Amino acid sequence: MKRQVVGAALLVFCGSGGACGAGQTRLSLLSTEWEDDGGASIGRVWQRVGSASIPQSADVVVGIAGQADKIIGLPLGGGSQWAFAHRLDARPVVAGKVVVGSGSGEVFALDAHTGGLLWRLPADGGALLGAGDDGSMTAVTLRRAGGTGSVLLAVGHDGKTIQQIVTDKALGAPAVLGRMVFVPWAGQYVSVIDADSGDETARVTLRAETSHAWTAGGALWFGENTFIRFDEHISDASRGRASMVTLPVRELPGMPKVMPSGATPVPAQATADDKARMYARPVGAAAGAAIEDGRFYATYFRIAMGFDASAAGHESKQGGTSSGRPGRVPSSAEPGKLLWVHLHPADLLGGAAAAGGIVLCDEQGKVATLDANTGAVLTQVDLGEPLEACVVNVDAQSAAGGLAEVRPLAAQLADAVLADDPQLVVAQRMLLRELVALPDETATKALVDLASDPRTSPDLLADARTALANRRNGASYMVAALARHYDFLRDVLRAPPVGPIAQALGAMKERSAASLLAAHLLEPADTDDDTMRAAAALSVIAGPGEVPVLRQFFGMYRAIAADDDIAAAVVSVGQALLTVDDAGGRALVEAAAADATTVAYARERLQAMLSETKPSEVAGTNDAGEGGKKGK
Amino acid sequence: MPPPLSPVLRVVSFLLGLSLPSFFSPHGHGLSLDGAWGRSAFAQGRASQVPSAVPPPPAPPQVLPPQLQRAALPRDAIKRLKSGDPAQIRSALDDVRISAKAGAPAVPTIVELLARGMPADVTEAAIDTLGDTESEAASAELSWYARHRDVAIRRSAVQALARTRGGVAVNALRAGLSDVDPAVRGLSATGLGALKAKEAIGDLFVALDHKVGESSASIGLLCTLDECDRLAAKLGSQPFGVVTSGIDQALFRFSADVSDDIKLKLVGRVRELGTGEANRFLRGVQAKWPKRGSQRVKQAIDQAVLATSGSPGAGGQGEEGKAP
Numbered sequence: 001m002k003r004q005v006v007g008a009a010l011l012v013f014c015g016s017g018g019a020c021g022a023g024q025t026r027l028s029l030l031s032t033e034w035e036d037d038g039g040a041s042i043g044r045v046w047q048r049v050g051s052a053s054i055p056q057s058a059d060v061v062v063g064i065a066g067q068a069d070k071i072i073g074l075p076l077g078g079g080s081q082w083a084f085a086h087r088l089d090a091r092p093v094v095a096g097k098v099v100v101g102s103g104s105g106e107v108f109a110l111d112a113h114t115g116g117l118l119w120r121l122p123a124d125g126g127a128l129l130g131a132g133d134d135g136s137m138t139a140v141t142l143r144r145a146g147g148t149g150s151v152l153l154a155v156g157h158d159g160k161t162i163q164q165i166v167t168d169k170a171l172g173a174p175a176v177l178g179r180m181v182f183v184p185w186a187g188q189y190v191s192v193i194d195a196d197s198g199d200e201t202a203r204v205t206l207r208a209e210t211s212h213a214w215t216a217g218g219a220l221w222f223g224e225n226t227f228i229r230f231d232e233h234i235s236d237a238s239r240g241r242a243s244m245v246t247l248p249v250r251e252l253p254g255m256p257k258v259m260p261s262g263a264t265p266v267p268a269q270a271t272a273d274d275k276a277r278m279y280a281r282p283v284g285a286a287a288g289a290a291i292e293d294g295r296f297y298a299t300y301f302r303i304a305m306g307f308d309a310s311a312a313g314h315e316s317k318q319g320g321t322s323s324g325r326p327g328r329v330p331s332s333a334e335p336g337k338l339l340w341v342h343l344h345p346a347d348l349l350g351g352a353a354a355a356g357g358i359v360l361c362d363e364q365g366k367v368a369t370l371d372a373n374t375g376a377v378l379t380q381v382d383l384g385e386p387l388e389a390c391v392v393n394v395d396a397q398s399a400a401g402g403l404a405e406v407r408p409l410a411a412q413l414a415d416a417v418l419a420d421d422p423q424l425v426v427a428q429r430m431l432l433r434e435l436v437a438l439p440d441e442t443a444t445k446a447l448v449d450l451a452s453d454p455r456t457s458p459d460l461l462a463d464a465r466t467a468l469a470n471r472r473n474g475a476s477y478m479v480a481a482l483a484r485h486y487d488f489l490r491d492v493l494r495a496p497p498v499g500p501i502a503q504a505l506g507a508m509k510e511r512s513a514a515s516l517l518a519a520h521l522l523e524p525a526d527t528d529d530d531t532m533r534a535a536a537a538l539s540v541i542a543g544p545g546e547v548p549v550l551r552q553f554f555g556m557y558r559a560i561a562a563d564d565d566i567a568a569a570v571v572s573v574g575q576a577l578l579t580v581d582d583a584g585g586r587a588l589v590e591a592a593a594a595d596a597t598t599v600a601y602a603r604e605r606l607q608a609m610l611s612e613t614k615p616s617e618v619a620g621t622n623d624a625g626e627g628g629k630k631g632k
Numbered sequence: 633m634p635p636p637l638s639p640v641l642r643v644v645s646f647l648l649g650l651s652l653p654s655f656f657s658p659h660g661h662g663l664s665l666d667g668a669w670g671r672s673a674f675a676q677g678r679a680s681q682v683p684s685a686v687p688p689p690p691a692p693p694q695v696l697p698p699q700l701q702r703a704a705l706p707r708d709a710i711k712r713l714k715s716g717d718p719a720q721i722r723s724a725l726d727d728v729r730i731s732a733k734a735g736a737p738a739v740p741t742i743v744e745l746l747a748r749g750m751p752a753d754v755t756e757a758a759i760d761t762l763g764d765t766e767s768e769a770a771s772a773e774l775s776w777y778a779r780h781r782d783v784a785i786r787r788s789a790v791q792a793l794a795r796t797r798g799g800v801a802v803n804a805l806r807a808g809l810s811d812v813d814p815a816v817r818g819l820s821a822t823g824l825g826a827l828k829a830k831e832a833i834g835d836l837f838v839a840l841d842h843k844v845g846e847s848s849a850s851i852g853l854l855c856t857l858d859e860c861d862r863l864a865a866k867l868g869s870q871p872f873g874v875v876t877s878g879i880d881q882a883l884f885r886f887s888a889d890v891s892d893d894i895k896l897k898l899v900g901r902v903r904e905l906g907t908g909e910a911n912r913f914l915r916g917v918q919a920k921w922p923k924r925g926s927q928r929v930k931q932a933i934d935q936a937v938l939a940t941s942g943s944p945g946a947g948g949q950g951e952e953g954k955a956p
Contacts (some may be wrong), residue, residue: 295914406644489838515773522779524786525812531781552776555749560782597718 008415010578029200030169030191039235041202045192049178054215055135058097058112059397061359061367061381064088064389068268072383073099073115074367076359076397081114089127091266093173096133096215097195098157100124100140109138109154112393125153127265130173132181132213137162137195139174139181143265154181154195160462163198172211172262177220178557182213182230184262184325190222205238208246211262216395217292219284224257227282229289243288247280247309249607250336253300253427270349270363270389275301278476280309281394293372297358299348300427302509303416304360306375308337338434340375341412343419346367350390357399361390369399374406410438415447417464420455436467444474448481451497469500475510482516486525495525499533506537514541518549521573522556528565535569535576542576547585549576554588559597568599574606578613586610636797678724705731713741718754721745725754725761736767743773756788763792771796775804783813790816794823802829809839809847823906825850825881833859840866845874852881860894864901876902876913883917895929903936908945911937 028034059076068280071084086108092101098118099110107128108120125145132139140153150171163181168468172184179192180201187209192202215221220230228234229243236242247258254276260266280296282289294310344362351360357372365383370376378401407415413435414623417428432450435443449466452457472476474481481496498520505513520526520534535553542550554573574592578583592598593606682777705728712724728735728742742758750758759777762770774796777789790808805827808820821844824832832922833854840863848870851863860882866875879898882890899917900909914937921930940946 033727315658406656486810486812488812489835489842500857522776524779524781524783528781552747554779555747556776558749560780562754562781566781597749621932 017316025184029080029165030167030185030200032186034189034203034252036205036238037203037307039204039238042204042237043203043235044193045180046230046232049180050230050232052178054177054218054220055096056218056396057133057215057393058094058099058100059394060094060112060392061358061361061383062092062099062112062391062393063361063365063383063385063387064092065385065387069103069114071101071110072097072365072385072387073110073234074381074383075110075113076394077508079113084110084115084117088268089265091130091268091389092391093129093131093278094391095131095138096135096176098131098133100128100131100138100564102128102142103492105435107140107142109157111156118157119155121153121155121159121161123368124151129171129265130212130262132173132175132215133177135177137176137179139176139183139195141171141174141183143170143263150185152181152183152193163193163195165193165198167449170263173213175214175215175220175312177230182220182222184210184222187211187263198556203470204234206242206388207237207240208244216281217283219282221282223259224261225278225282227289229282229284229293231284231288232614233288243284243290245282245291246277247291247296248307248335251430252276252278252298253430256298256300268389270387274349275299275347276387277351279351279353279358281355292353292355293357295353295372297351297353297370299351299360301347301423302344302421303424303431304342304344304348304351304358304375305338305431306340306342306358306370306372306457308334308339310335338409339373339432340409341416341431342375342377343412343415349387350392352392354394354397359392359394359397359399361387361392363387367392369401371406373398375412376404376406378402378404379504380504399499408440408442410435410440410442410446414442414449417446417460418453420453422457425460427456428457429463432460432463436470439473441474441477444468445477447471448474448477448497452481452484452494453498454494465497465500467501468497468627471504472508475505475508475513477515478505479510479516482513482520485520485523491512493531495523495527497530498523498526499530502530502534502537506540509541511541511543514538514543514546518542518546521549521553521569528563528569532565532572534571535572539572539575539579542580544580547577547581547583550581551585551588554592558592558602559595559599560598561602564601567599568605570599570602571605571609574602574610578609669834695828703730703732703734705735709735710738710741713738713745718751721750721754722757725757729761729764732764733766735761735765736769739765739767739769743770746773752782752785756785758788759785759788759792763788763795766795766797768796768798768801771798771800771804775800778804778808778816783816786811786813786816787819790819790823794819794826797827802832803825805829806832806835809835810846814844817844821846821850825853830854837862840870840874845871845877848874848878849881850878852878853885854881855890857891857894860890861897861901864898867901867905872905872907872909872913880913880917884920884922885931892928895926896932899929899932899936902940906940906943908940908943911940911943911946914940 043596061074061076063072065072069085069087073082085099086103088101088103091103092099094112097112101108102123105123105125107123109118111118112153123142126142129141129143136157138155142151144151149168152165152171155161169185174181174183176478179195181195182190183193184190188206188212190204190210191200194201206222206228208228209224210222211224213222215554222228231243233241233243253534256278258275258278258280260273278296278298281292284290284296294308296307296309298305307362346362346364348360348362348442351358357370357378359369361367363386365385367381369378371378378399380509413431416431417435447464447468451461451468478501481501484492484496486492486495494526502517517538521531554570554577558570561570574589577589589606590610593603593610709724709727712720728738742762746758762774771793774789774793777785778793780786793804805820805823808816811817821836821839824836833851835849836851855863863878882898883895902914914933918933918937921933
């Protein structure tokens with residue numbers, strides 16, 4: 001087996017304040033010349049520490065306030081809120097029961113429950129990447145000043161440096177188990193470094209992008225957007241047979257990630273990436289790995305969404321068999337199906353999935369726990385001031401609380417798509433498609449409201465109108481909307497979506513809407529397209545009661561149709577008159593078809609229509625067509 | 633531009649020494665309209681030129697020349713209207729317009745033409761002609777056209793409705809206050825004042841609050857005690873010129889309609905402003921106050937002019953100040 005010594009500088013030395021174990025230069029450490037050992041070394045590590053108990057980490061919300069110079073902590077399992085003033089140059093992290101931060105040239109650790117300072121060490125300009133903690137020792141990775149290379153620190157809770165490794169490699173966020181530091185790097189490796197000796201005792205190659213190692217639910221996990229469990233199957237990881245679970249692939253607004261790259265410092269202040277995030281919590285399962293509650297979550301600014309993850313891809317060996325074939329756990333659920341939508345008062349900055357739900361914090365400093373199955377708000381607490389960013393860590397805590405009123409999904413979707421917030425449009429378009437897929441009449445009502453609201457963005461309006469035209473229920477809401485007209489004095493400044501409603505009502509043969517539709521024929525504020533589609537629908541559903549308006553419209557526009565839409569409307573109305581106006585509709589249409597002043601577009605089509613329909617054939621046959629462009 | 637007139641009409645115009653386009657058109661100073669209507673937005677030409685706020689100073693009512701008042705409807709006018717020939721229809725419409733009220737017998741035929749439909753230019757001419765006949769029988773058809781998609785036709789119809797009168801016309805003009813077109817809203821507001829549509833005063837106040845400035849003058853023409861005071865209370869919250877266009881109308885109404893007490897209150901409201909523009913407005917009222925008008929009100933106006941003459945931008949002393 002060929003091995004090469006890596007020439008790149010790599011230093012292992014003891015910190016000034018602590019006693020090193022066996023720190024010494026190890027050129028093979030983090031070497032890219034390493035060849036996969038088929039899982040042998042990581043298998044030995046599993047044998048050594050696999051049975052070790054992994055302590056639960058703190059359930060805490062950490063808010064970054066002020067000018068990114070104040071940390072506010074709120075223990076979720078009880079305890080007082082605390083604050084710690086310190087300038088930050090990267091987002092703090094929760095590791096075990098400590099909160100680790102960096103800024104002003106130092107890295108520091110706080111007791112997550114009390115906010116008390118545990119230790120602080122010079123960081124030489126390094127920015128925090130990640131941290132792990134096993135209850136007695138904290139491993140911290142820092143991006144070196146200047147942006148190249150990393151530093152791995154192992155520090156006892158007494159503040160003594162156990163190990164410090166400087167490398168030109170891009171390390172990710174580490175975890176600690178049994179005084180072993182599991183540090184991801186290069187996107188595919190997890191090296192296991194003995195904290196006392198500084199030796200790399202094992203390495204595993206993972207077949208999914210990996211920049212994080214962390215503990216949760218009594219297990220050690222690796223990954224970034226895929227969750228890989230450290231268990232008895234880890235030695236098969238390089239062959240793609242580790243216990244892992246991935247979230248279903250589905251459309252989400254803002255292309256959110258489960259975790260940002262662990263190899264790059266996360267800014268202390270929240271960015272758009274923090275507002276568009278996915279959340280899920282992996283758990284150990286008989287199949288190796290699963291997603292807690294079968295739910296994953298996504299946020300987009302003020303919107304939080306819950307999805308079905310029960311069909312998430314579980315890939316593992318089954319019961320330690322050697323078949324080694326990845327298996328997908330069968331599920332009757334729809335992978336990635338939207339289950340609920342929560343419209344929040346303020347932008348969501350951070351969160352964490354928990355058993356039974358998700359804990360989210362917003363830019364106003366409010367922390368809400370949402371139920372996994374319904375999205376209902378279970379609890380709410382307040383950090384007391386606006387936040388620049390927020391970190392939530394939940395391990396032992398389960399989401400619980402008094403379940404508020406649970407609204408149907410259609411109503412939740414309606415709230416979200418009707419929210420007057422331009423930054424939500426991308427999510428609203430996706431949610432509108434979800435809404436359209438629901439058979440509920442509530443969905444129809446929401447579409448009517450959306451298409452009638454003058455604040456609706458043009459993109460969303462087009463989608464809503466298209467969807468509304470294709471609805472085949474909720475006629476009562478459509479009819480009610482038709483009763484509205486543009487009314488300057490009453491501040492009704494957008495006409496209802498007459499065209500789409502007309503198309504839907506025409507297709508539903510909703511004759512009760514005929515008089516209201518006819519009234520819109522003579523509404524100058526309606527668009528030409530709306531007028532054309534109203535006329536087309538009336539050619540299907542008009543009755544004798546509409547004859548006066550039909551005649552008036554026909555006369556007013558047959559010679560003055562400003563465009564083809566209105567000319568098409570004239571033709572549709574002519575069709576309606578032939579059908580319902582026994583007293584003289586045909587004569588009226590014939591006269592118009594013969595009159596040179598009738599606009600050519602309409603005249604030609606009226607002539608064709610007359611030639612195709614003899615008087616005896618017309619009466620009572622107004623079932624033809626389905627509105628819309630029929631007149632054309 | 634006013635609708636084109638036929639050669640016949642132009643000859644008649646020449647013989648009578650009239651400027652027909654401004655005289656016959658409903659957009660000109662209305663022959664049969666009262667002074668207030670003559671000063672209204674309609675007097676300013678096409679709807680697009682409708683002022684947003686202040687009407688011009690009152691002009692003396694124009695008197696219809698006797699020759700023209702008696703112009704009879706030609707016997708073949710209705711026959712030409714029914715000819716189906718656009719040229720003959722246009723010439724007949726001109727004749728009906730010359731006949732004004734005497735053209736009323738042609739109204740049913742013109743209404744029928746409009747119901748059947750005609751090209752845009754003939755339609756507009758027909759609508760204008762119906763307005764000239766001042767026949768209430770035209771109001772129903774005109775009210776349909778007041779909702780036409782062509783805004784020019786809609787404006788013409790609203791102007792014509794203000795002359796044909798009747799409940800249908802009032803309802804159509806009230807609806808016109810909510811039109812999508814600002815000019816139609818303004819014309820409707822002015823028309824309601826001209827029609828003395830007191831039932832619409834609530835709508836006119838709403839329209840005024842929605843920046844339909846023409847509503848103010850109409851409110852001034854229609855208001856009673858509380859309503860006039862409500863209008864005056866808009867001073868400060870609405871543009872000065874808009875509100876005073878209504879106060880001006882109220883001040884010059886007969887005492888039987890608007891008592892001197894109300895007028896004194898209105899003058900007091902303007903005086904309280906103590907601004908240069910208040911002074912200029914009061915001086916304008918002072919200058920045109922009728923000799924036989926209420927001396928009590930006149931005295932209040934004179935005092936108000938004096939009281940505001942020192943205001944910045946007042947531009948000099950009032951009449952009374954010069955010659956006490």
